[in-house]
Amino acid sequence: MESKSFTTGNRDNPNTDLHGSKNMMASHFLRALFRIQQTSTSSSSFAGRSRRIRRAAYASMAYSAGARRAWSRALLRKLRSRARLRFPRRLSRTARPQRRDMDQAQVLRKLVPGGPSMDYCKLLEETADYIRCLTTQVRLMQTVMDSISSYAHHPMIP
Amino acid sequence: MPVEMSSRRSSRITDEEISELISKLQSLLPESRRRSMSRASAAKLLKETCSYIKSLHREVGDLSDRLSDLMSTMDSGSPQAEIIRSILRS
Numbered sequence: 001m002e003s004k005s006f007t008t009g010n011r012d013n014p015n016t017d018l019h020g021s022k023n024m025m026a027s028h029f030l031r032a033l034f035r036i037q038q039t040s041t042s043s044s045s046f047a048g049r050s051r052r053i054r055r056a057a058y059a060s061m062a063y064s065a066g067a068r069r070a071w072s073r074a075l076l077r078k079l080r081s082r083a084r085l086r087f088p089r090r091l092s093r094t095a096r097p098q099r100r101d102m103d104q105a106q107v108l109r110k111l112v113p114g115g116p117s118m119d120y121c122k123l124l125e126e127t128a129d130y131i132r133c134l135t136t137q138v139r140l141m142q143t144v145m146d147s148i149s150s151y152a153h154h155p156m157i158p
Numbered sequence: 159m160p161v162e163m164s165s166r167r168s169s170r171i172t173d174e175e176i177s178e179l180i181s182k183l184q185s186l187l188p189e190s191r192r193r194s195m196s197r198a199s200a201a202k203l204l205k206e207t208c209s210y211i212k213s214l215h216r217e218v219g220d221l222s223d224r225l226s227d228l229m230s231t232m233d234s235g236s237p238q239a240e241i242i243r244s245i246l247r248s
Contacts, residue, residue, distance in 0.1 A: 037229050050219075050226035057218050087215040104204035111211045121171045124179035127207065131186045134214040141221040148228050 025064035025133075026140055032056035033144070055085055061137045071126045072133075074114025087111075176200075183207050 036052050065072035109115030112130050180200050
């Protein structure tokens with residue numbers, strides 16, 4: 001079975017320049033990883049380094065979309081304000097039954113950067129782009145991981 | 159019609175446009191999540207979309223942890239660092 005890698009195609013909308021932004025994302029993320037690796041010492045905490053990597057991931061997502069998208073503009077603002085990057089990771093445990101799509105839209109607004117100020121239609125458009133970008137970033141991170149760990153297991157013999 | 163429509167829009171957003179956007183979201187869900195969605199309501203689709211986004215956020219976090227782990231084994235002279243350098247050069 002073919003494994004999906006960062007470099008093989010996905011179901012790109014031919015109208016969006018995903019190739020250009022994919023390269024930008026990769027180059028930005030790798031540069032950030034390299035900087036993190038250079039500046040972290042043996043005494044750096046694992047959690048601290050992991051936080052910096054996570055931040056770099058969202059930064060490269062935001063820079064690849066640039067000013068074109070409301071979600072990326074909101075994310076860039078958040079990153080520049082040096083606010084602590086908070087993305088809800090835990091599954092929501094709301095007691096209230098959420099049946100109408102307006103209730104779900106409220107949940108969605110908290111997940112998509114800039115969501116709270118979007119109308120319903122805009123929210124749906126931005127969500128689609130945000131998801132595409134997130135999946136690209138995840139594939140990128142998986143590829144980097146595979147490359148690095150494959151060398152850990154098969155060290156090059158000079 | 160959704161009550162939160164922006165008053166800045168000059169044209170009415172039709173139900174059709176909304177349902178088009180929702181089916182676009184449906185197409186972005188991975189295969190495993192799409193199976194039960196063929197006759198799903200907009201609410202169900204949005205719920206699934208929210209769940210999917212949360213799992214993607216979790217994945218970014220997990221992969222960051224794992225990369226952090228791997229990087230702790232790297233020093234500036236290691237082959238792994240060399241890989242990153244060479245990708246950046248190309």
